[in-house]
Amino acid sequence: MNMWRNLKPYLLVLPAISVIGLLFFGGFLLGFLESIGLYSLVGEREISFQPYVDLLQNADFRRSILYTLRITALSTLLSAFVGLALGLSFIQMKGIGRRILQFPMLIPHLAVAYLVALLLMQSGWISRLLFAFGWIDEIQDFPILVHESFGWGIISAYVWKESPFIAFMLVPVLLRIQDQWGQVARILGAGRWAYFREIVLPLLMPSWLAASFIVFAFKFSAFEIPLLLGVTYPQMISVFAYQLFSGDIVNERPLALALNILIAFITALLGLLAYRLSKSWLGEESRGWN
Amino acid sequence: MKKNFRKYAMVGFICALGLLTACSSDSKEPVAESEQPTEDILALNWEQITEQAKGQQVNIYMYGGSDTTNRYLDEWIKPRLQEEYEVDLRRVPVSDIEETINQLLVEKKAGKETGSIDLLWLNGENFRTAKSNDLLWGPITEKLPNFNEYVDGEAADIQFDFGIETDGLEAPWGKAQFVFVYDQDKVAEPPQTMEELKQWVEENPGKFTYPSPPDFTGSAFIRHVLYETTGGHEQYMKPFSEEVVGNWQPMWDYLNEIKPFLWREGKTYPENSAKLDQLYSNGEVWMTMGYDPAKASNEMMKGTFQDSTRTFVLKNGTLANTHFLAIPYNSGKQAGAMVAINFLLSPEAQITKFDPQYWGEGMVLDMDKLSDEQRQQIEAIDRGVATLSNEVLSDHQVPEIPAEYVEALEKQWHEHVAKP
Numbered sequence: 001m002n003m004w005r006n007l008k009p010y011l012l013v014l015p016a017i018s019v020i021g022l023l024f025f026g027g028f029l030l031g032f033l034e035s036i037g038l039y040s041l042v043g044e045r046e047i048s049f050q051p052y053v054d055l056l057q058n059a060d061f062r063r064s065i066l067y068t069l070r071i072t073a074l075s076t077l078l079s080a081f082v083g084l085a086l087g088l089s090f091i092q093m094k095g096i097g098r099r100i101l102q103f104p105m106l107i108p109h110l111a112v113a114y115l116v117a118l119l120l121m122q123s124g125w126i127s128r129l130l131f132a133f134g135w136i137d138e139i140q141d142f143p144i145l146v147h148e149s150f151g152w153g154i155i156s157a158y159v160w161k162e163s164p165f166i167a168f169m170l171v172p173v174l175l176r177i178q179d180q181w182g183q184v185a186r187i188l189g190a191g192r193w194a195y196f197r198e199i200v201l202p203l204l205m206p207s208w209l210a211a212s213f214i215v216f217a218f219k220f221s222a223f224e225i226p227l228l229l230g231v232t233y234p235q236m237i238s239v240f241a242y243q244l245f246s247g248d249i250v251n252e253r254p255l256a257l258a259l260n261i262l263i264a265f266i267t268a269l270l271g272l273l274a275y276r277l278s279k280s281w282l283g284e285e286s287r288g289w290n
Numbered sequence: 291m292k293k294n295f296r297k298y299a300m301v302g303f304i305c306a307l308g309l310l311t312a313c314s315s316d317s318k319e320p321v322a323e324s325e326q327p328t329e330d331i332l333a334l335n336w337e338q339i340t341e342q343a344k345g346q347q348v349n350i351y352m353y354g355g356s357d358t359t360n361r362y363l364d365e366w367i368k369p370r371l372q373e374e375y376e377v378d379l380r381r382v383p384v385s386d387i388e389e390t391i392n393q394l395l396v397e398k399k400a401g402k403e404t405g406s407i408d409l410l411w412l413n414g415e416n417f418r419t420a421k422s423n424d425l426l427w428g429p430i431t432e433k434l435p436n437f438n439e440y441v442d443g444e445a446a447d448i449q450f451d452f453g454i455e456t457d458g459l460e461a462p463w464g465k466a467q468f469v470f471v472y473d474q475d476k477v478a479e480p481p482q483t484m485e486e487l488k489q490w491v492e493e494n495p496g497k498f499t500y501p502s503p504p505d506f507t508g509s510a511f512i513r514h515v516l517y518e519t520t521g522g523h524e525q526y527m528k529p530f531s532e533e534v535v536g537n538w539q540p541m542w543d544y545l546n547e548i549k550p551f552l553w554r555e556g557k558t559y560p561e562n563s564a565k566l567d568q569l570y571s572n573g574e575v576w577m578t579m580g581y582d583p584a585k586a587s588n589e590m591m592k593g594t595f596q597d598s599t600r601t602f603v604l605k606n607g608t609l610a611n612t613h614f615l616a617i618p619y620n621s622g623k624q625a626g627a628m629v630a631i632n633f634l635l636s637p638e639a640q641i642t643k644f645d646p647q648y649w650g651e652g653m654v655l656d657m658d659k660l661s662d663e664q665r666q667q668i669e670a671i672d673r674g675v676a677t678l679s680n681e682v683l684s685d686h687q688v689p690e691i692p693a694e695y696v697e698a699l700e701k702q703w704h705e706h707v708a709k710p
Contacts, residue, residue: 147558233710
């Protein structure tokens with residue numbers, strides 16, 4: 001009886017754990033073994049960390065990492081602020097407005113990439129509309145927003161897609177902030193901005209940071225949007241990995257897998273950082289809740 | 291302390307349980323069904339093979355990105371195969387057959403005796419990987435009645451696949467040829483050679499580009515540049531040699547000379563041929579290309595390409611290749627797969643495929659071996675206004691180079707051309 005009670009919760013999570021364990025950690029382990037040459041599809045088995053050394057010495061790899069970090073950081077920063085604004089306006093809205101805000105979350109990333117390309121290309125819908133209205137003389141006058149190395153297309157696709165996600169991570173917190181607090185603050189002489197800065201923002205901070213880190217970690221390794229909206233060179237890290245992986249199956253596989261292990265490692269590090277940060281914020285700030 | 295220990299023991303127990311259940315369910319799965327030792331089937335005669343194929347479900351793994359191809363298989367082939375041979379052909383779409391080859395490599399490594407892949411559509415580098423790792427079952431072609439009756443097994447483009455001997459491990463399914471597609475309202479005189487193409491590109495900045503390798507079409511475009519700038523294809527018809535790759539400077543020069551005049555000044559390239567087609571149908575560029583002579587007509591029929599679209603080939607010819615069907619080493623449905631291949635090689639299936647209503651793709655049958663009636667049937671097919679005639683196409687063909695060259699080319703393009 002007692003035994004059963006102790007065992008029950010473990011048994012209930014068993015299906016989920018075994019799927020994750022096998023598919024995720026199993027795949028990760030195999031990838032790692034193959035990247036160091038212990039599990040090669042063809043040829044000799046021989047432990048070697050050469051793929052990692054080769055990668056770190058590869059100028060394209062370093063450039064790709066920096067490029068990825070730049071685009072990811074920029075789009076995360078934008079998403080965070082747009083998401084905050086959306087979250088604040090969401091709790092004021094009802095009905096149709098809320099639906100519209102939720103809409104981007106229903107669209108898969110692949111479709112978002114395609115939509116952005118259709119809209120923002122020089123021969124895209126917006127450009128052709130402007131041309132039809134006579135606001136530009138030629139469709140080539142429309143600024144180049146997709147397939148350019150700064151990454152505007154990638155950034156706008158991510159901001160459109162991830163801002164609502166951040167907003168919805170904030171909504172539960174915003175709903176818990178009681179109206180009376182604002183009134184009390186006003187009686188005590190705080191303006192709207194002071195109330196926001198002193199009361200709302202600190203309460204939002206943990207969720208806001210956590211959401212932004214999740215978005216950052218996700219974008220860092222996401223693939224579809226950079227492939228469809230990026231340029232041939234430089235490439236974002238996931239596209240670089242894909243190209244390595246799909247190139248020479250036999251010789252470059254360890255290199256591609258080593259790269260993927262590195263990506264997973266960096267992403268895990270980011271996750272850990274997010275966890276630590278939100279925890280330390282919660283430790284100090286959550287006392288106000290009760 | 292004690293509590294912690296119990297916690298860890300519990301977690302350990304659960305992990306072990308998870309692994310156990312996973313393993314046992316895995317080992318139960320495949321067996322069942324017709325588990326014939328593979329050698330036996332090659333020893334059987336054709337009646338016995340068709341008898342054994344009855345009721346088998348055959349999974350064909352193939353590129354799934356083409357509507358016309360998919361419709362041909364689902365709407366024309368599948369019901370007939372079911373009715374005549376009781377073979378249930380199931381199409382499994384993949385974005386690149388290389389993924390499937392990868393899967394087979396992993397299955398081979400893991401010692402999986404019976405896989406879910408029964409038929410593959412492949413050629414070139416993928417055939418090379420498959421053959422050199424013993425991923426294919428066979429030889430199969432000599433067993434296929436329609437291959438023996440209608441295909442010229444001695445022809446070079448059937449004996450060799452990108453320079454590698456097919457050894458009967460794969461059966462030809464179709465032939466394709468590379469063509470350039472242009473808008474005749476915007477391009478009055480299509481270029482005849484790579485040199486003329488360069489002139490045209492320089493006179494019309496921003497109106498031409500090609501997909502970035504490893505895209506199949508982009509890679510094929512570059513091979514044309516290779517042939518024309520390094521003195522023809524003959525020198526590449528020998529086994530791969532590193533030395534030859536060292537002499538490719540003229541090709542890189544050509545590609546870099548046209549680069550500033552390309553779409554977006556060559557700062558970026560379309561990542562695949564679908565993107566290039568989109569640029570073409572939007573009017574952003576005035577030419578596109580494809581390894582399918584009937585593609586332009588098909589796209590016009592669908593309304594995606596302008597009615598003024600036409601195709602051309604270079605004076606010195608464009609690449610032509612054969613693509614093939616093969617059976618993986620660990621398919622449990624060899625009989626069904628062979629019956630399916632044989633049916634896909636039948637004159638009725640090949641002639642239907644040739645019709646642009648279905649696909650419009652080149653046949654692998656030897657015209658001399660067909661009946662008069664069948665030849666008339668073929669001549670009656672309207673291949674569309676943008677499709678070049680069979681004579682023009684077959685008079686302007688050059689062969690593919692060994693797959694190793696293709697790989698070297700795709701890899702080095704990024705170094706030599708893509709980087710600013």
